Amino acid sequence: MENTNMNRRRFFTQILGVGGLVALAPALLKLSSAKAQEKRRSAAPPAAGGAMPMVDPKDPVAKAVKYVEDFKKAPEAKGNHCATCGFYAKKETRNGKEVGTCTIFAGKLVYADAWCASWNKKA
Incomplete structure (x- = not known):
């Protein structure tokens, strides 16, 4: 019985972890995209x-x-x-x-x- 509870705990812990990643993914992607755009802008040398x-x-x-x-x-x-x-x-x-x-x-x-x-x- 104890082994079953451990599996349930592990299952719910993993579900919560995945749910947290899904919730944070859009913010992380937006931040990554903003950094990439800034890097492209700064890479272009300014013209005279x-x-x-x-x-x-x-x-x-x-x-x-x-x-x-x-x-x-x-x-x-x-x-x-x-x-x-x-x-x-x-x-x-x-x-x-x-x-x-x-x-x-x-x-x-x-x-x-x-x-x-x-x-x-x-x-």
Whole structure:
């Protein structure tokens, strides 16, 4: 009989432990996500004069999506470029070239004539 009680105690102790983890999981995930976002923001070097930096084609994210600064150099672009992408929004002109923001590269600018494998036709 005593062995059965011990198993019950262990069972309820484990249930309470799992229940506590389930209750804390959303808060822990939110905290982890906030730290990751802050780390990404601080990793981007500030551009001169406080302006947003340009995407570096050697950046790991840029490499992952095959980012190129000139769509004409990427045969798989098939004539598509950032200016015709749904993720792109024109921002300004730099060095005589149009640049804008892209949701793929938060906090950085891309050239309008650039392209990446995440290209998505504007609606």
